[in-house]
Amino acid sequence: MDFIEKELKEGISAAFKVVFEHDLDVESFSLQPTRKDFEGSHTFVMFPYLRVTRKSPEESGKAIGEYLQANTQLVSGYNVVKGFLNLTIADAAWLNALQQISSNDTYGDLPSNGQKVMVEFSSPNTNKPLHLGHLRNNFLGDSVSKILKAAGNDVMKVNLVNDRGIHICKSMLAYQKFGEGETPDSSGMKGDHLIGKYYVKFDQEYKKEIEGLIHQGTDAEEAKKKAPSMLEAQQMLRKWEEGDEETVALWKLMNGWVFDGFDVSYKTMGIEFDKIYHESDTYLLGKDIIEEGLDKQVFYKKDDNSVWADLTSEKMDEKLVLRGDGTSVYITQDIGTCELKHSDFPFDKSVYVVGNEQDYHFKVLFSIMNKLGREYADGLYHLSYGMVDLPSGKMKSREGTVVDADDLMQEMFDTAEKQTRELGKIEGLSEEEANKLYRTLGLGALKYFLLKVDPKKRMLFNPQESIEFQGNTGPFIQYTHARISAIMRRAESLEIQSGFEPVGIELKERELELIHKLTEYPKTVALAAEDYSPALVAQAVYDLAKSYNGFYQDVPIFNEDDKNLVRFRINISQAVAKVIRHGMGLLGIDVPERM
Numbered sequence: 187m188d189f190i191e192k193e194l195k196e197g198i199s200a201a202f203k204v205v206f207e208h209d210l211d212v213e214s215f216s217l218q219p220t221r222k223d224f225e226g227s228h229t230f231v232m233f234p235y236l237r238v239t240r241k242s243p244e245e246s247g248k249a250i251g252e253y254l255q256a257n258t259q260l261v262s263g264y265n266v267v268k269g270f271l272n273l274t275i276a277d278a279a280w281l282n283a284l285q286q287i288s289s290n291d292t293y294g295d296l297p298s299n300g301q302k303v304m305v306e307f308s309s310p311n312t313n314k315p316l317h318l319g320h321l322r323n324n325f326l327g328d329s330v331s332k333i334l335k336a337a338g339n340d341v342m343k344v345n346l347v348n349d350r351g352i353h354i355c356k357s358m359l360a361y362q363k364f365g366e367g368e369t370p371d372s373s374g375m376k377g378d379h380l381i382g383k384y385y386v387k388f389d390q391e392y393k394k395e396i397e398g399l400i401h402q403g404t405d406a407e408e409a410k411k412k413a414p415s416m417l418e419a420q421q422m423l424r425k426w427e428e429g430d431e432e433t434v435a436l437w438k439l440m441n442g443w444v445f446d447g448f449d450v451s452y453k454t455m456g457i458e459f460d461k462i463y464h465e466s467d468t469y470l471l472g473k474d475i476i477e478e479g480l481d482k483q484v485f486y487k488k489d490d491n492s493v494w495a496d497l498t499s500e501k502m503d504e505k506l507v508l509r510g511d512g513t514s515v516y517i518t519q520d521i522g523t524c525e526l527k528h529s530d531f532p533f534d535k536s537v538y539v540v541g542n543e544q545d546y547h548f549k550v551l552f553s554i555m556n557k558l559g560r561e562y563a564d565g566l567y568h569l570s571y572g573m574v575d576l577p578s579g580k581m582k583s584r585e586g587t588v589v590d591a592d593d594l595m596q597e598m599f600d601t602a603e604k605q606t607r608e609l610g611k612i613e614g615l616s617e618e619e620a621n622k623l624y625r626t627l628g629l630g631a632l633k634y635f636l637l638k639v640d641p642k643k644r645m646l647f648n649p650q651e652s653i654e655f656q657g658n659t660g661p662f663i664q665y666t667h668a669r670i671s672a673i674m675r676r677a678e679s680l681e682i683q684s685g686f687e688p689v690g691i692e693l694k695e696r697e698l699e700l701i702h703k704l705t706e707y708p709k710t711v712a713l714a715a716e717d718y719s720p721a722l723v724a725q726a727v728y729d730l731a732k733s734y735n736g737f738y739q740d741v742p743i744f745n746e747d748d749k750n751l752v753r754f755r756i757n758i759s760q761a762v763a764k765v766i767r768h769g770m771g772l773l774g775i776d777v778p779e780r781m
Contacts, residue, residue, distance in 0.1 A: 188705040201253040226272030243269025281688035294768040299338040307539035312349040312444040313357040315378035317588035327539040329720040337715030350466040355422040360388035377443025471522025484557045535565040542570040572644035598628035630775040634660030638724040666731040668781035670763040686754040696737040727769035
C-alpha cells in the first residue's frame with residue numbers, strides 16, 4: 187500500500203469512529219481509482235456500510251468527506267456520486283509522496299515476507315536448439331522470478347533439463363549413422379544446432395521407412411512401430427539404461443556439445459539459474475514414494491502388477507504411476523523430483539512454468555502430492571502459458587520448421603541496428619557503444635513483446651512490430667529512459683541542485699498524473715507477484731513512459747524562471763526514470779542512458 191492510500195484509509199477509519207461510532211479496520215476495505223469523468227483520484231464505496239451509518243449513500247459519503255477535509259491535510263476536496271465518495275488529494279500530499287519516492291533507493295521492492303518460492307522454467311530437451319516457444323518460457327520464468335523477489339520472497343530459479351529418453355536417442359542414432367565424426371568445430375555450428383540437425387535427419391529417414399512399409403502392405407500405425415529406425419532407437423535407450431559404455435560415451439559427448447550451445451544462448455538472453463537438475467539423474471526417483479502410496483492406499487495395483495491412482499472422484503481419469511515391469515512413467519519421475527526439490531529448498535510455493543498443453547498433467551501431479559499428504563502440495567502452482575505463433579503458422583521441431591531462438595535474437599539485433607541508424611540515434615556513440623545499444627534494444631524489444639501479453643493467452647509474435655520506437659514497445663520505453671538520462675546530464679552540466687521545496691508549488695495536471703502513477707507502482711509489483719503476470723508490470727511501465735512523454739511535451743523543464751519549479755521537474759523526471767529502470771529490470775530488460 188502506498189503512502190497516500192495508507193493515510194487515506196487511516197483517515198476514513200478515524201472518520202467512522204468519530205462520525206458513526208464504529209470501528210472500521212483499515213485492512214477490511216480497499217479504495218478504488220476514481221473514474222476519469224469525475225474529479226478526484228481515490229474512491230471509497232459507501233454502500234457496504236449503510237447499515238452502520240443509517241443514512242443515505244450521499245449523506246454518508248458527505249459526512250466522511252467533510253471529516254477528512256477538516257481533520258487531515260491529505261484531502262483538499264471531495265464529491266459524492268450515488269454513494270461513491272471521490273476524494274481529491276492536496277498538492278502538498280502528492281509532493282510529500284514524490285520526496286519519499288525520490289529518497290528511497292529501493293523503491294518498488296517490498297519488505298521480506300519470509301516466503302520461499304522455487305521457480306522452474308526453461309526445461310529444454312538436449313536433442314535440439316532452443317526456439318521461439320522456449321524464449322517465451324525463459325523470459326516468463328526469469329521475469330516472474332524477479333517479480334516474486336521484488337515482492338519480498340526468497341526465490342530459487344531452477345532448470346530441469348530433459349537430457350535422456352527416446353527423443354535423445356533419435357539424435358544419437360542419426361549421428362551414429364550419418365555424422366561421419368562431425369563436430370561443432372569442424373561444422374562451424376553451435377553444438378545444439380548440430381545435434382538438432384541430426385534430430386531432423388532421424389525424422390526424415392523414419393518417415394521414408396514408414397512409407398516403405400505401408401507400400402509393402404503394413405498398416406500405418408503398425409509401420410510406425412516396426413520402422414527399423416524406431417526399433418534401433420528403442421534398443422539404444424535400453425543400452426543407455428543398462429550403462430553400455432559406448433552408448434553412454436556418445437550420449438555424454440553429444441550432450442556436452444548441446445550444453446555448450448545452450449550456455450551461449452542463455453548468456454545472450456541474460457538468463458541464469460541457481461540450480462540445474464538433469465533428468466538423467468532424476469528419472470529413477472519416485473519409485474519409493476509409489477511404495478509409500480501403496481501402503482497409504484493412495485495407489486492400487488492391477489492384475490498385471492502395474493500401479494495406479496484413481497482420480498475419478500476429482501473428475502480426472504485413473505492414472506498409471508508405475509508399469510507392471512517396475513519401470514517409471516513421466517509422473518513417477520515428477521513425483522520424485524518434486525520431493526527432491528523440496529528437500530533441496532524447503533519451499534512454500536513451487537511454480538512450474540510450462541505450456542498449457544500440460545495442464546492436465548499438473549492437475550494430476552498436484553492431486554497425487556496432496557493425497558500423499560505432502561504439506562507443501564498446496565503451494566504447487568502451474569504457470570500455464572499460451573503458445574507463440576508466427577504470421578507463418580505453427581512450428582514443428584522434428585520437421586525443422588521452428589524459429590530458432592539464436593537466429594531470432596540475431597535478427598532482432600540486426601533490425602535494431604537498421605532502425606536506429608535510420609532514425610539517427612547513434613550520434614556521439616563509439617562502435618562498441620553502438621553495438622551494445624543494438625543488442626539492448628533488440629533483446630528489449632523481444633522480451634517486452636513476449637511479456638506484455640497475459641501469460642495465459644496464446645499470442646502472435648510480429649518481429650517488425652516489436653522493434654518500433656512508437657507505441658506499446660520495449661524501444662519506446664527505453665527511449666523515454668534515455669531522454670530522461672539526457673535531461674539529468676544537462677541538469678548536472680548546469681549545476682542544478684537536486685531536491686525542491688514543496689511550498690508554493692501548484693501541480694499541473696500532467697505532474698499530478700505522473701506522481702499518482704509513481705505512487706501506484708509498488709501495488710502493481712505486489713499484484714504482478716500475486717498473479718504471476720509480468721504483463722501487469724509491462725503495462726504500468728508503458729503507461730508511465732507515455733504519461734512522461736505527454737509531460738515532456740506540455741510542461742517546460744529548463745525553460746522556467748522559477749528555479750524551485752525547475753528542480754521539482756528534474757526531480758519528477760528522475761523518479762520516473764528510477765521506476766522505469768526498476769520495472770524494465772523486473773522484465774529482464776536493460777534501459778540505455780544514451781540513444
